[in-house]
Amino acid sequence: MKLTLVKKEAEVPGVTTFIFQPDTLLGWRAGQFLRYHIPNPSPDERGANRFFTIASSPFEKNIQVTTRFDSEHGSSFKKDLASLNIGEALDAEGPMGGFVVDDVFISEGKKFCFIAGGIGITPFRSMLLDLDQKGLPINVTLLYANRDQNIVFKDEFDKLAQKYPTFKVHYIVDPQKIDEDLIKSSLINPQSSIFYVSGPAPMVKGLEATLEDMGVDEDNIKHDYFPGYSEI
Ligand SMILES: Cc1cc2nc3c(=O)[nH]c(=O)nc-3n(C[C@H](O)[C@H](O)[C@H](O)COP(=O)(O)OP(=O)(O)OC[C@H]3O[C@@H](n4cnc5c(N)ncnc54)[C@H](O)[C@@H]3O)c2cc1C
Known part of the structure; x- marks a missing residue:
């Protein structure tokens, strides 16, 4: 699925929230996560994919990613995420995971x-x-x-x-x-x-x-x- 960035905001110093709109009606259970891919012809050794929890609740419909950035040793993935502009999209797979309230x-x-x-x-x-x-x-x-x-x-x-x-x-x-x-x-x-x-x-x-x-x-x-x- 494609996720289009609709909002980006600082939470506290070093932590940013990204709000994405999925191109499909996506259902998930609170606590699940997605796998995200940002194409990069030469990513660092940690690669071009990451898992992030969906920090939004299913009723909020959009996907919220909230993540910490390391100013000195940040990965190429985090740099690519930070430089994503509103209206740009990335690929994601899921939802997955069993860390949910039974x-x-x-x-x-x-x-x-x-x-x-x-x-x-x-x-x-x-x-x-x-x-x-x-x-x-x-x-x-x-x-x-x-x-x-x-x-x-x-x-x-x-x-x-x-x-x-x-x-x-x-x-x-x-x-x-x-x-x-x-x-x-x-x-x-x-x-x-x-x-x-x-x-x-x-x-x-x-x-x-x-x-x-x-x-x-x-x-x-x-x-x-x-x-x-x-x-x-
Ligand atoms: C199920 C699941 C859910 C997750 N949900 C979230 C979430 O909601 N929010 C979130 O922020 N993260 C989440 N994570 C973790 C996320 O996937 C990343 O692993 C994490 O954000 C670190 O990102 P990064 O690797 O890009 O490193 P950066 O954030 O850029 O750097 C983090 C630290 O890693 C150190 N580092 C640099 N290179 C290496 C290396 N090669 N090996 C080890 N350490 C290194 C750096 O010194 C730095 O201190 C989740 C992971 C899983 C599996």
């Missing part, structure tokens, strides 16, 4: 803990706006770790937290980390919660081990690794 968990009234590291927040924007739009309960504690106070989507999350007393959001700014103590102090009953963890691979792997050590069943831990980032 309807069964919702109907069973489960409590969720979403854990995000940095730009790993993108699937949670899609999921939370989707639950809100469908009028479903948001029994969610969001633990969102970031490198600094420039927190992507903060206004949207704060608005949701005001609307839903059952939605709790905790911003954890470096050097503070998400660890066992923080999880225990943020959740009433971690062992019965359903965890979704998204962010740089080393952080996600570390937190999965922490959760299992805390006695959380591995079936109740879902993850999304973002390769290419060593830290939040």
Whole structure:
């Protein structure tokens, strides 16, 4: 499918949102991702394709990509993305991925803990706006770790937290980390919660081990690794 760029805006320093209009009526589940291709006759060794979560919610219809740019060591792909003009198109495939909120968990009234590291927040924007739009309960504690106070989507999350007393959001700014103590102090009953963890691979792997050590069943831990980032 072709995605045409219709809007580009800075979120916080170093992070930009791109809004694309698909050339077909595209359905997806909140939390899924696409594979994007920008032709380049001589890309760097990381190539001309990338995966990005669809940060928009299905009711928003357009595809939102929100990504971080590294000013010093950025890839050729990110340079090509940054220089895309409004009205220009790229190719994409999908949607794909199973990092989605299971309807069964919702109907069973489960409590969720979403854990995000940095730009790993993108699937949670899609999921939370989707639950809100469908009028479903948001029994969610969001633990969102970031490198600094420039927190992507903060206004949207704060608005949701005001609307839903059952939605709790905790911003954890470096050097503070998400660890066992923080999880225990943020959740009433971690062992019965359903965890979704998204962010740089080393952080996600570390937190999965922490959760299992805390006695959380591995079936109740879902993850999304973002390769290419060593830290939040
Ligand atoms: C399912 C899925 C969903 C994703 N969703 C998102 C999303 O919503 N938003 C998002 O931003 N990313 C997302 N990613 C990650 C994305 O695909 C890229 O891997 C990431 O954005 C890094 O982009 P880049 O490789 O172009 O590197 P850049 O962003 O240009 O650079 C990132 C860092 O990589 C370092 N680096 C440079 N070269 C190399 C190298 N050869 N090997 C390793 N590191 C190197 C640089 O020093 C820099 O610090 C997702 C990945 C997956 C698999």
